[in-house]
């Protein structure tokens with residue numbers, strides 16, 4: 001049997017290859033590798049922004065330009081304004097200024113554009129990408145279209161990096177640092193929030209994630225990676241002009257990320273490598289083939305892009321990995337849960353019997369349709385209340401009104417005595433209300449453990465930098481231990497490390513309950529939790545809810561399975577055509593003529 005290599009060993013071998021490359025390769029290839037490294041940094045930002053976060057940007061070239069022009073100006077200008085004088089002449093200080101400046105510009109552009117959705121956001125990135133590009137070319141102090149020359153080389157401990165093979169090491173140090181910090185970030189509390197942006201925004205907000213902040217974080221990080229690439233580029237070339245920072249290169253960066261594998265950090269390197277080498281090769285070959293000069297490679301890239309989108313949407317990285325593993329087995333990187341991690345602090349539950357949730361005369365109109373009409377209900381601590389009714393009665397709408405996903409047309413919703421109308425699901429979640437969804441909302445390619453850990457998001461506080469530099473490991477261990485505890489509590493322990501999308505639908509619903517519990521709520525809203533469960537699973541779910549009730553939690557349940565409801569809950573509210581038609585103990589409600597009429601179309 002072949003023994004599997006550890007991923008660390010594979011990484012070490014790659015780093016070793018990078019180290020010896022300048023010693024054995026001719027200068028031409030080193031220059032090529034330098035460009036690959038510079039492009040890979042920008043593509044890495046796009047992996048984070050587009051591949052993981054789902055925000056498409058065509059404008060990254062402009063951020064590369066910001067980094068390049070800032071350092072060019074600061075290191076060549078003889079007359080800097082007094083307040084900037086300290087940064088003059090030193091590439092390293094210029095990098096610092098460039099990063100801060102890029103951060104500010106990205107923040108302002110992000111504030112203006114990141115709220116846009118669908119195709120409006122990519123259009124906006126084209127708009128600001130073009131604006132910055134034309135600014136570089138028209139500002140006299142930036143040298144217009146001729147640009148700035150005489151940029152000094154970077155010095156490291158007094159040694160000037162003048163040759164390609166000298167700056168090579170610095171470029172690849174930056175690339176590896178970028179890959180490492182991005183991988184660290186994605187494997188953290190902040191990273192889970194970022195990975196939820198693509199397709200899981202409503203769920204993430206309901207779990208207390210500030211999705212607008214996460215969008216801003218990846219936008220700024222992608223801009224900073226581009227800025228660092230621009231800084232290195234300027235000092236490698238020793239001159240800058242606007243040409244390499246235009247929209248066409250912005251599109252090329254996106255090509256690199258997509259071709260390499262936009263959802264994988266290493267895909268950025270593969271994409272940058274493949275596109276750069278192909279471009280070089282085609283620029284030599286195609287004019288000879290066609291007998292005339294021209295940018296024929298652009299047509300080739302267009303075709304390549306269409307092929308990738310059709311045949312390998314995940315890009316080349318996953319294909320390379322599976323091909324590599326066929327010849328050289330690599331051990332899977334398995335997560336472990338630290339059972340000894342200190343338990344997270346728990347919320348003190350309100351006294352049993354005290355009112356948790358109070359909806360008063362809630363009305364919700366959709367145009368002419370009254371989905372909820374004058375609905376009132378109350379849920380107390382240590383009680384399970386079922387909200388039932390035929391299809392289309394308005395139960396889910398009511399659920400959305402009390403959980404902040406939607407705002408009532410009129411009426412009042414009080415949670416723990418405080419009005420929550422218009423507060424938004426994130427704020428309400430932080431107050432102690434957690435929910436599951438009628439149509440399961442989870443992140444199918446993430447593990448069960450990571451999905452449930454999103455529920456615990458608001459119980460942690462570590463930020464982006466501590467995640468990128470692995471300084472939040474003790475908090476992360478506590479969050480994962482809490483997630484693992486909840487997974488075992490709901491009976492999904494054996495699936496802890498499986499992909500959430502591989503679970504049966506019933507198990508996915510149970511996963512949602514574990515995720516809601518991980519937020520340590522005092523009120524749990526469950527939308528059809530028993531749908532798709534087998535008999536034994538329903539029994540286990542019933543036992544779990546009874547246990548939660550005994551602990552003092554309040555539960556509001558929307559459910560169609562009457563056997564499940566009637567044997568479990570304390571009280572029932574029945575809806576029909578948006579209105580409450582009955583309320584009371586399960587045994588009384590079952591005999592209510594109005595309820596029988598609603599369900600059976602009339603009494604026998």
Ligand SMILES: Nc1ncnc2c1ncn2[C@@H]1O[C@H](COP(=O)(O)OP(=O)(O)OP(=O)(O)O)[C@@H](O)[C@H]1O
Nearest residue numbers: 366369371389390391392393394395396397398438
């Ligand atoms: N966003 C919306 N826009 C317009 N109409 C809506 C919207 N949401 C719900 N409705 C309508 O409101 C009514 C109540 O829908 P709701 O989903 O709340 O019922 P329900 O009791 O949860 O049904 P089910 O048991 O089938 O899930 C339906 O007629 C539905 O079509």
